[in-house]
Amino acid sequence: MRRTKIVATLGPATDPPGVLKEMIVAGVDVVRLNFSHGTGHDHRRRAEEVRRIAAELGREVGIMADIPGAKIRITGFADGQVDIAESDVFVLDPEIPPGAGTRAGVGINYHNLAADVAPGDTLLLDDGRIVLQVEKIEQKKIFCRVLEGGTLSGNKGVNRLGGGLTSHALGTRTRHDMEKAVALDADYVAVSFPKCGQDIIRARKSLNDMGFTGGIVAKIECSEALYALDEIIKAADVVMIARGDLGVEIGEAGLPAVQKQIIRQTRCLNRVVITATQMMESMIENPIPTRAEVFDVANAVLDGTDAVMLSAETAVGRFPVKTVRHMAQICMEAEKQDVARTSRHRIDTRFSHIDETLAMSVMYAANHLEVKAISVLTESGKTPMLMSRISSGVPIYALARHEKTLRRMTLFRGVYPVPFDITSVSAPEQHAEAAARLVRMGAAMEGDIVITACGDLPGKGGGTNSMKIVKV
Known part of the structure; x- marks a missing residue:
């Protein structure tokens, strides 16, 4: 069973009848709606189509x-696109109306860009x-x-x-998009360009005020974020x-x-990590990936990423569909290597919570004994997430009663969500029922x-405190 999860971006190529279903069957665990x-x-x-197909297939997506x-983006061109040549002068000017750009210059959506750059700076587009190299600035025009x-x-x-542009992570459009994400009942919301932990904390508060109960994804995409990496990860x-x-x-x-x-840092801080961007870029046009792309995906898996993501490729x-199939196959081959199945995660550190101690104990026992499967009853999904921080070849079946919990766990490496009403069994019966469920599923x-x-x-979050090793 593949443990690394696949995130696939939806778009015009996934809209034809049958394509999305084939992608999910091929291995998509989480879909990405790109609001750009x-x-x-x-x-x-x-x-809505994702929810319908997932229900039809009996899958959590x-x-x-x-x-x-x-x-920060340029706006548009009157002719759709332009060709600019080396040594040309090209102007970035927020006063040029959207859709009125020419070979001489184009509008930008950030009116204060001229205050953030200086002659000699290098600007990179697309x-x-x-x-481009900045030569001079006249008011808001950048030549x-x-x-x-x-x-x-x-x-x-x-x-x-080198970074350093000062646009804010949370603007008016961002809040509007947050409202749309909450209305869609999204399981995760990805926040772009956070520069510090407070950006994520503010985003979480805004989303919570809108009724959001899912997970927050921090996109590390500006150089400033690297200087505040720990606080962003923790938030x-x-x-x-x-x-x-x-x-x-x-x-x-x-x-x-x-x-x-x-x-490495994300896993050490008990958070989930996605590796994204151009992983199978050549498959936008070609039916097979390049060898370099195969190595790229495999190396991310061997390094311990929870998920690999497809963008324009899907x-x-x-x-x-072929792209998802190739990515799934690469992940499974990489997961056969010992480095993807062994771990010394936090072996020399103390634990501060009972559920974390229990999760680590389960995984180390599983990795040092011929264990076929793990079954964990969970309310919030936290214990399976903590378990998934330990690299292992043993599948973790997470039994939960809440649909939102089941869907959030689709992103955890090596965790397979299973619908189950925890409150239907008494505390003394839990271990026996969890083992019996593995047998009924064919997992043991x-x-x-x-x-x-x-x-x-049963039914109370944060209370995982017991494990049992049994022979079926």
């Missing part, structure tokens, strides 16, 4: 609403494909010399090499390594080491050793 593209109607329609935040040219279309991102439920903007700001050569650091690519058979975990008070 599409309309509110598109997102609502796709979310999570929904992540990715809200763009205050990403994930670094277009490189640039083109260092690397090419074809430029509207709505592309603007970054400064969030999930961290996404958004390698597009992050790679542009810190430079592509520094990205591999930073990715490994973020994965949203607008020609082969969305006579002679297998299994581990069960539960709490003394």
Whole structure:
């Protein structure tokens, strides 16, 4: 069974009849609704389709609403796109109306950009494909010399090499998008461009005030976030390594080491981590991935990422179903390696909570004994999440009664959510029922050793305090 989860972005390529269902069957665990593209109607329609198909297949599929935040972007061009050449002068001017850009310049959505840059700064457009050097600033107009040219279309991102632009993570549009995400009953909301833990704390408060009870994903995509990484991780439920903007700001050569650091740090702080951006980029146009892409996905799995994410590959690519299948196969092959099945996570540190102590005990027992499966009764999903921080080849079946809990667990590595009403059994019967459920699902058979975990008070969150090792 594949333990690494797959997040797939929905878009025009997933809309034809039957495609989304095939993708879910092929291995999609969580779908991403990218609010940077599409309309509110598109997102609502796709979310409803996901719920319908998941119910039809008897599967739990999570929904992540990715809200763009205050990403600095150019606006649009009168002719759709333009070609700009090396040594051309190109102007970024917030006073140019949307859709009126030309080869000479284009509008931007951030009116204070001129105050954040200076002559000599390097600006990178479209994930670094277009490189500009600031020559002079007149009021709000930024005159640039083109260092690397090419074809430029509207709505592309603007970054400064080294970071430092001061747009805020939570703007008016962000709050509007949050309301739409809550209305869709999203399981996760991804917050773009947080620069400190307080950005995530403020986002959580805003979402909670709107009635949101799901998880918060912090997208690490600006260089400032790396200086506040611990506090951002602790404030969030999930961290996404958004390698597009992050790679542009810190430079592509520094990205591999930073990715490994973020994965390691996130797992050490008992949070979930997603590796994203261009993982199977060539499959937008081609039916098979490049060898480099195979290595990229496999290395993320070996480093311990909970999930790998597909963006344009499934949203607008020609082969969305094949892309998911290839990614699933790569993950499963990588998971066969010993490094993906062993762990020394927190082996030399003290635990501060009973449920964490219990979770670690279960996993170390499972990794040092021929255990077939683990069954844990959970109310909030916290104990299975803590268990999933330990690399293992033993599947963790998380039995929960709340639909929201089941869907949130779709992102936890090695955890398989199973609907089960915990309150239907008394405390003394919990271990026996958890083991029996494994047998009924076909996850264990006579002679297998299994581990069960539960709490003394069925239905009460945070109370997991007992484990039992039994032979079926």
